[in-house]
Amino acid sequence: AQTVTQSQPEMSVQEAETVTLSCTYDTSESDYYLFWYKQPPSRQMILVIRQEAYKQQNATENRFSVNFQKAAKSFSLKISDSQLGDAAMYFCAYRRYNNNDMRFGAGTRLTVKP
Amino acid sequence: NAGVTQTPKFRVLKTGQSMTLLCAQDMNHEYMYWYRQDPGMGLRLIHYSVGEGTTAKGEVPDGYNVSRLKKQNFLLGLESAAPSQTSVYFCASSRVDTQYFGPGTRLTVL
DSSP, rough: OOOEEOOSSSSEEEEEEEEEEEOOEOOOOSEEEEEEEEEEEEEEOEEEEETTTOOOOOEEEEEEEEEETTTTTTTEEEEOSSOOOGGGEEEEEETTTOOOEEOOOOOOOEEOOO | OOOEEESEEEEEEETOOOEEEEEESSOOSSEEEEEEOOEEEEOEEEEEEETTTEEEEEOOEEEETEEEESTTTEEEEESSOOEEEEEEEEEEEEEEOOOEOOEEEEEEOO
C-alpha cells in the first residue's frame, strides 16, 4: 500500500520569509500524481499545487513551488514571501495514475508570525 | 458556481441511530468520493464512485454505505452509528485527477 509521510507536525515562519514543508511517499508505481492541499481553520480543503510524476519540471503556482525528487520519493512544498493567510494545515497527497484511492499524509500545521 | 456542497454541516447522533450525509456537485464531474478526517491523521477514503449507479470501497468502508443514483449526488449512510464514527466527513469530486472538496460535516456519535 502506498503511504505518505509528513515528518513535521508543526512549522512556523516569519511573515515575508520562506518555509519548506517536507513530504515523502512510498510507492512502486512509476505513474502517479502528487498534491499539496491547504486546510485553513474554516476546514475547507483547498488545492495548492499538483505534480504529475512523469514531468521532470517542478510545478509552480505563484508563491508556491515544489521540489519533486522522484528517485528519492520526496515532494516538498516551498512557500515564498509567507503571508498571514498562509497559516493552515497542509496535507501532502498521493494518487496512483488511473486509480481513485488518494492517500494523504497526517499534515503539517503552519504558523505564520507577524 | 457552488462547487461541492455538503448537508448537514453538523450533526449529533446517539449510538445505534442512522443518518445520511448528502453531497452535491455542480461541475458535472464523473468521480465522487467520501473521506473521513480524524485528529492527527490525514483524510482516509471511505467509498467512491466512478459514475452514476456505480460505487466502490475505499480504505475504510466498514460501517458505511453509499449510493449514486444521480450524477450530481453522492450519499453516505450510517445504518447504526458507533462512537468510532465520530469524525469530520468530506466529500470530493473530480473529472480526472484533481479532487475538489466540500466544506465538511462534523459528526459526533454519543
